[in-house]
Amino acid sequence: MRNICFILFLVIAGFGAKAQTNPPGNANTGKISGKVNDASNNTPVDYATISIFKPGSTSPFNGASTDPKGNFKIDNIAPGTYIVTVEFLGYKKQTINNVTVSDANKNVSLGIILLSPIQNQLKDVVITAKVPAVENKIDKLVYNPANDLTSQGGVALDVLQKVPMVSVDINGNVELMGNTNIQFLINGKPSTIFGSSITDALQAIPASQIKNIEVITNPGAKYDAAGTGGIINIILKDNNVQGVNGSVNLSAGTRLENGSFNLNAKKGKIGVGVFFSGNGQLTSTTPSTADRTSYSNTRDTVTNLNQKGSSAFKRSGYRSGFSLNWDITPKDALTAAVNFNHFGNQSNGVTNQNQTTAFGATSLDTMSVNNAFSKFSTNSTDFSLAYKKTFNRKDQELDFLYNYSYSSTTNDYSQLQSYTGGLTTPAIGSIGSNPGTDKETDISIDYTQPITKDFTIETGAKATIEDINNSVATQTLTDGDYVYNPFQSYTFDYNRKIFAYYLSTTFSLFNNFLDGKAGVRYEYTTATSATSDAQDVTIPSYGIFSPSFVLSHKLDKTESIKFSYSYRLQRPGYNSLNPFDNISDPHNISTGDPDLKPELGHNFELGYNKSFDKGANIYIAAFYRYNTNDLQSFTTFLPTYTVGDITYTDVSLTQTYNIGREVNEGVNLYASLPAGKFTFRSNMFFADRITTNPGDPQVSGFAYRINLNASYDFGHDLAGEFFINDRSSQRTIQGTNPGFVFYNFALRKQIMKKKASIGLTAANPFNQYVNVSSNTYGPNFNQNSLRQIPLRSFGVSLTYKFGKMEFKKDKPRDDNGQQQDDSGTGGAGK
Incomplete structure (x- = not known):
């Protein structure tokens, strides 16, 4: 096993050496970054779509989505002049022309881009988005069971059987990287329901209630130090749309x-x-059956x-x-x-x-x-x-x-x-x-x-x-x-x-x-x-x-x-x-x-x-x-x-x-x-x-x-x-x-x-x-x-x-929370 790990290390190190020969951020490429906010109340818009077009093209050649704080960054942009579009459901599309990346200005910041909400209510809208089953983030893996058919009608233990690096034995005992000493959280918080019986607690959570499961094998300093196996955080479904x-x-x-x-x-x-x-x-x-053979200390019985x-x-x-x-x-x-x-x-x-x-x-x-x-x-x-x-x-x-x-x-x-x-x-x-x-x-x-x-x-x-x-x-x-x-x-x-x-x-x-x-x-x-x-x-x-x-x-x-x-x-x-x-x-x-x-x-x-x-x-x-x-x-x-x-x-x-x-x-x-x-x-x-x-x-x-x-x-x-x-x-x-x-x-x-x-x-x-x-x-x-x-x-x-x-935004508020009179109508939806 040590040899396997060493070979894996050499393989990955080889990729690293290749990357250093042609790193993504070399002298011939640049990047475009910025932040997307709601125009009515200046709050971040997460998961907005950023697309980059070459002049005259109808298909983008690069793009990204904003993070939960509205930020985005797109690397590997060759020198040139481009068109950038920003869009999200319930907002007017924003187009930015003549965005130029050059040798003199490789890192282009578009600053804060404001999206204006559409001033109407959408009725009977069905939104279908296919979320990847596993998301690899810098400090965690996230498993999304939205399309997990065999767990439908099951419980949390059934979902955990699909999660990378997690193993569940026949008795419902959970291991993370081979270790049973796991700190379980619900929505990022501890609960005494895990104190009496972890297996029974996981059996009591229906799979239909689970939004995703976060696996943190090496938690950062912000997390409790308890749990040599790591942390499993069960995120339950909620909804914050208007x-x-x-x-x-x-x-x-x-x-x-x-x-x-x-x-x-x-x-x-x-x-x-x-x-x-x-x-x-x-x-x-x-x-069940069990057979036990035992001996006295003197081995005469x-x-x-x-x-x-x-x-x-x-x-x-x-x-x-x-x-x-x-x-x-x-x-x-x-x-x-x-x-x-x-x-x-x-x-x-x-x-x-x-x-x-x-x-x-x-x-x-x-x-x-x-x-x-x-x-x-x-x-x-x-x-x-x-x-x-x-x-x-x-x-x-x-x-x-x-x-x-x-x-x-x-x-x-x-x-x-x-x-x-x-x-x-x-x-x-x-x-x-x-x-x-x-x-x-x-x-x-x-x-x-x-x-x-x-x-x-x-x-x-x-x-x-x-x-x-x-x-x-x-x-x-x-x-x-x-x-x-x-x-x-x-x-x-x-x-x-x-x-x-x-x-x-x-x-x-x-x-x-x-x-x-x-x-x-x-x-x-x-x-x-x-x-x-x-x-x-x-x-x-x-x-x-x-x-x-x-x-x-x-x-x-x-x-x-x-x-x-x-x-x-x-x-x-x-x-x-x-x-x-x-x-x-x-x-x-x-x-x-x-x-x-x-x-x-x-x-x-x-x-x-x-x-x-x-x-x-x-x-x-x-x-x-x-x-x-x-x-x-x-x-x-x-x-x-x-x-x-x-x-x-x-x-x-x-x-x-x-x-x-x-x-x-x-x-x-x-x-x-x-x-x-x-x-x-x-x-x-x-x-x-x-x-x-x-x-x-x-x-x-x-x-x-x-x-x-x-x-x-x-x-x-x-x-x-x-x-x-x-x-x-x-x-x-x-x-x-x-x-x-x-x-x-x-x-x-x-x-x-x-x-x-x-x-x-x-x-x-x-x-x-x-x-x-x-x-x-x-x-x-x-x-x-x-x-x-x-x-x-x-x-x-x-x-x-x-x-x-309802894809409507709240009226802007001052620092005391009072609505101003000269703005649009309320509601926030993402």
Whole structure:
């Protein structure tokens, strides 16, 4: 793998050498730049189209679109005189004649170009824009699922399976560049919904609500340093155009049902939005088997435990929210949002157990049946208030954000192990209830100050306050009755404060030959924990400097390379810190350790992007990641294990440890190829994970993930898609994680002038189950397990969009927000 990365580096370096021989900004070419603003209120117009024509020509030979701040820059312009046009829907086209690029004036600035809004309202306008599936930006990759047919009617996890550098295993665990320590954000903000169960939270977000997903493998200093894997930011759909509009999405299927409703309204300087979404995973049954062979420390006793059973599982959730946008003045904007989230799952299973214990020539057979029930639910409320202040100077702005998130979670379980086969051993059982709360407050302030045209400074500070607590009340079966057990009941409180400051720069060097961002972030963490049977425990405080940078060079207008680095940490999660035992399965018990240290990681990435004519695109990223104090779960087999006043036998105890170091190195390849009515996309990931634990042999595990997405346009607004995903197994420090293959088919027909669509999906239609086998071993045990996960499903989905957009601008306002009398009528639409 090191050789692969080195070869990739040489290839990209060769492109760089070629580019330096004929750089895009050589002495024979120039550039045209400028900014596009709305003529009525001087606000930027993003995504306006800039076209450059040669005199007498009716077709442009070069062009660009404005960025969200209205800026544009077009390179590789040969000396000459040209015509420049600027246009955007809802505005009058602007034409600029006699724009001359010469040896004496290579860099032509057109200054601020004002577009005048069309003074009427457009009714029943359908706007169709084909957004690229993947956008490669200087510090992130953006996946746009607008044309993702196989995910229609699905959830966020279904969309994540298509995202470059992201991998989702059969259990819904998400990896980014092979690392599960990911910081998840919703609309750029943290939420406590990810604290209790990331998998359940991602299952509760319908795919129809997702606008795009940002993947930030090496976040800059402005972002929190948490997450050695990086950041995944899920951007939900909203709408900031004038008028009233919305959408309805419904889907029904044999395994999953979804529904969502969005409504947005904006008039003048006030905009509001509401949404509701809900989904349910219908009850499905998963058969499973497990065989474990264990040995006593003296190797004179061998125990074989065979488990065979099935578990019925179902999941449900819903989300709702309200947002308010208020343009107080042309330079002051206020945004407030309130979101409510609920999700949960329920499992009910029966397992037949046959245990044989051999003592030399003597053996003892023990047969039993274990009935287990579990129920998990969480309610979360997020509130955010954001204020943005802009200034007369371009790109200068001040941002303030207050975010508060509160969730209450309940975990209930019951388990009863009854002995059969004529045994008189009394049954063992317990009932547990585990309610808890999670509160997080984030306060941040950010300021951006342009110094020169090619150099900008950003700085800011943030405070994060977390307060997590839960209690466990356990009843154990005693003489046929369930009795409160004080020895297995407890409370645990955990408080953490994080204070951060950052300084970063954005720059362009050597006449735009090299663009980049660089900065450093300092975070200071203090934490305390308290339990019901001990005094408060103060966990040692620590500070960390987290530097980061990304450098990007355009070889030409179709090719670019970038190199990035970040130093990050992963703080141990609440479940890893909780020192009390989870005994919902007496043969598989888990516990935590409050003394865990944060995992520290160095992340390097080298990327190459190439665009071709007719829309083809490739992106190659080679990465090297080195972690110390690596947080990993480890299972130990214990012949006996005592919790409170009860001793359990033949227990696999799982706990998180700071295990030595881990190295991930590999390559990710994304490619998109239009071919007539076909469009092919492939995302391939190859990596080697090397884990070193002092005193133990080094473990190396190679893994790959390959998926292929093929879509076809049948015409008449009918499209089809096929998606297949192949994920290999991977060796770990204690065994092997399972591999699997699944595939989906989908059709979508747009109707009612593309205001509505009907879709059909089929997941794994030719296979009822996906067989998932894994192996776990230790010095004195070996366990093999097999689960048959029912993924086959069929579904139908319906989408309907309604409303009108008014392409009218607000009257200009003075600095106090008062409308002037001598201007046009209101409304803003893009």
